[in-house]
Structures are given as C-alpha cells and as structure tokens.
Amino acid sequence: MMTLRQVEVIRAVMVTGTIGGAAKLLNVSAPGISRLVKYTEKSLGVRFFQRQNGRYFPTPEAQNIFEQINAVYKKVDDLTEIISKIGHGALSELRIGSVPSISQVMVPRAIERVRRRYPELRIDINILKIEEAVDYLLLGRGDCVAMSYRLDHSGLDFLPLASGELFCIVPEDHELGSRKQISAAEIIRYPLIGIDPTDPYGRIMADIFARKKLKYDITIRARFGTTVCALVKAGLGIAVIDQFTVAYGGFPGVKLLRITESTKFDTYIAVKRGAPLSLHIEHFIHCLRSEMQALRLEQDGPRTPASRIRKKIT
Template sequence: MREITLRQVEVIRAVMLRGTIGGAAELLGVSAPGISRLVKHTEEALGLRLFERKAGLFVPSVEAGKIFDQVREVYKGVENLQSAISSLQKGEEVQLAFASAPSVAQFIAARAIKSIRARYPDLYIDLNILKIEETADYLLLERGEFVIMSSAIHNPGMQSEKLANGRVVAILPEGHPLAEQDVVSVHDLAKEPLVGIDPDDPYGRTVSRPFREAGIELRHSMRGRFAQTIVSLVRHGLGVALIDEFSVSEVYLPGVVRKPLLEETSIDIYVVTKKDRVLSNFAEFSIQQFRRELNDAGKRWPERRG
C-alpha cells in the first residue's frame, strides 16, 4: 500500500473545507482538473473511497472518517507550529537578560532597547547595571547573555569583542568660563575643582589618563562611583570633569556643556560573553543595535569637533 504525501493531505483538506473540486482548486490556486485527478489517484492508491458525491458536493465518506480526523489533527499541529513561530519572532514568552556598565546604560542602552523592542515587541528584557568586578559572576553563572563594558575582561572563561571607540571629553557647568573655549586642555581643568571617579577603578583610570600623560597630579575635590553621579555633580556647579562621550551622548543635556579635549584620549567599549556560549538570536540582534548606537553616539552632541 502506498503512503500518502503531504500534497495529497493538503488537497484532501481543501476538498473537505470547500466541498467541491472547484472550491478546492480556488483555495490552493491550482486547476480544478488537477485536483480531481489527484483525489482520484489518492483513492485508488489507498484502496479507499474518501468522498461521497452528493448533489454536486464532495462529502467525507463514513469509512474514511478516521483519515479525516487525522487530517484535521495534522493541520491543527501546523497551525500551532505557525503560532509558535510567530510568537518567537515577536519575542512572546521569552526573555533576554543582559547587563551594561553605568556609562553605557545612561543613554545608549535605552536607544538600543528601543530598536530591540521595535523588532521584538513582546520580548521581556532584563537589563542589569554592573561594575566591572561583577561581570564574571553574572556571565559565568549565566544570569545574562552578554555585558557591555568600557574595559576588556581578562578571564579564561570569558571573551571580549570591541564594539566601538569613543573619546574622553570635558564637561563643565553652564556658564563656566571654560565653556567659551572651543577646546579644553587638562592644564585648564587642573586649575578648577575637579570631580571624578577613583583612578584605581578601571573606568576611572581610563578617563584620568590625560592627566597622567600630561604629568599633572590628579587631585579630585570630590568623587563619585558612577558616571551619572559625575554628570550630576557638574550640572550643579560643583566642579568640572573628564568623562566618556557615551555618558553624555544626548542632544539636550541641561546644565552641562561638553567640550572636546585638546589631549585627545580614546575609550573602547566591549561586549563580553561567556566563552563558547551560543547566544540567542535576540542577544545577537541586541549586540548589533549597541554597536550601531555606540558608533553614532558622538553625533548626538553639538559641541563636538567635526
């Protein structure tokens, strides 16, 4: 006995739904004679009468009832599969967990997530804010798929890939005398109350590098732990600071003036993942969005040099 093909199942179902050869042909977008021949061939091959012809309609025969029940189940399974695929494409009932350094989380993360949400409108997103020393536990214990950091992580269980390169910039309170200059030097900033992050911190070490390279002793009048804190202190007129351009990459930043630094200093941003872990499609797409937003960051503030 010959086996029934998926095409034969599709034709049988179409005749079941429409009740006529012509209706089935219209549903499948093929010719009516072709449908008629395939139904006849299927009945002969199976040795079963699938349909009764009554008043011009094709009615499922009683003896083939179990076959039609199975046809319905097959298509119910296909519909469920299509529904599952559609849900996955939209991100329904799935979660994406990742983390970011505070400097990137301030503005870049929100813009990247906006693009992620547009692509996967129902995806649940769990964003964590981490310091560099918290990255290993987060990734190795698989609490999230990736971390965006301003330093590469040197750990045999993790791998770092550079996403973007940015600049260290000066930030000043609105109305500050240095705000009139096109470019600011660390020699200018050293004469002002300086706020910043501990230079023993990896991020703090990067943004304070221009002072070290200029041979200027770094003396903070006050320190904060996160870039957002530094921006807030400057906004309230408590000092001037050096910071990465990603932390201030908004078009409007009330109370703060951004200025290019004469002693040009770069800062790299990395995506860090657990070595050999296969990332979800959601994570891979998200990393692409971070890469794009990071590389566009400097275009978002008007004070930057061309």
C-alpha cells in the same frame, strides 16, 4: 503514505465540499486539486469522497482518516503559532547587563530598536559594577554585558562595540562655557570631580593626565558617571567624562568641551565563552553597536542627523 500537501488538499475539499472551494481556500487552480485528490485515492487505495451533484462528501471508510488529518492539521497550526511567537519574541527573554556609562543613553536607544523587531520579547536590564559582571555571566544570570573596558578572564569573550572619546564637562554658566575645546593642562587648574583612578572606568579618564605626567587631583569622587554629571551641574567643579554618558543631550545643564589630547578608548560586549548567542542577543548587540558607532561618526564628522547615520550603518 500521505505528504503534508496531500493532507492539506484533502482537508480543504472536506471542509469546503467542492473542488472549486478547496482551490479558492488554497489559492491554487481547481484542476490541480482534482488531479491530486484522484492521485491520492489511487495511490493509497482508499476512496475519500462520494461525488453527488458536484459536491464531495466524505465516505464512511474515510471518517477515521479525516479525524487523523484534522489532528495533523491542528499540530501544523500549533507549530505555525509557536514559530510566529518566536518570531515576535513572545517565548524568550533578553537578559542584558551594562555598566552605567553605556546604560544611561545608548542601551535604551538599542532596546527601542530591539522592541520594534521583537514586540513581544521580555527584556531584563541590569546596571552592573565591574565586580558583578563576571558572576552575572558565569552563573547564567544574564546573556551579555556592555562594558567600557575589557577584563583578562578565561571564561569570558569580549566582542568589540565601538570606540569612544572623552569630553570635559563644565556647568553651562561656567567661565569655560564659551570654549569649544580645552587641554589636559588647563583642566587640572580647576576643581575636579571624577571616578576613582584605580577603578577600571576611572582609569580611562585618568590616563590622559598620566600620559602628560600631570597631577590628576580629584576633589570629589563619585562611583558613577551620572553622579559626576549631577555634581558638575550643581557647580561643584568640572570633570572628564565619556561621550556615551552625555550623548544626545542625555544630561542637560552641562557643556561639553572637546579635549585637545587623544582620548580614544574602546567598548565591548562581554559574553560567556562558548555560550551560544540567540538571535535576540545578536540583534541587541548589532543595535547597540550601530547606535554607538553612529554617535562616533556624528561627533567626528559633519553634523549629520543620527537617524540617517544609523540607516547607513544598519
């Protein structure tokens, strides 16, 4: 029985016609090639080559063997090509969902990093409402969903992403535009734009007012944070929004004010319970988590460039 190494060496001699040529092709020493050819012939009881004037010619008896060797070598080449394609993501698809607040800025930044590592990976991105996320995962339509809240569902697992905080956003030319921070009690003095407080995402914003027993009266309700930002930019009121929606200047035309009360909340990646995660999904989760944690570090501490923060986390 021949090993793959013996197959490789015999084929190299067959292709080049010399021991030296085979050694150069395989980047090994010529004596090693010569010894392995002699050992293979002796152990199998088959003469592969006739030696004439320093060149090696296939013997008639070995022609069928060489055909099989070429077939084996082609299979190895095919295997190598498939492995290479898998390494570049060519044969796979990453199917991800995200709530709007994370999809606006953070998901694209994570996808850019995924694309650098897997340049041929097919990617399908869906922006989902909370009621769509469960079916999206349980029916196998997607692999994971980035969420700003977690559900109590026996069929899903929730992996931590990052903690975030809320900001008050005002139009750039608003009378509050010169402020650095604001309290919840001050916020409710102005016309408010926001998400329905009964919505899980809207509840995150409403909670800071509920804790202070303040009336959270929304004069204009919108379904998504991006719409809220657009309404604020148009001068129709002020709002409380999560930091990921407006990260890195993702929504120009509004000013961010830090809220004096604690507004911390947690984000998650939801996956189907028991479903194996591919390397591509795991890498996407890693990239998204590090991007979101980098934003948190940047806003909590000194103004360190985000690229340097990401490098430390990665």
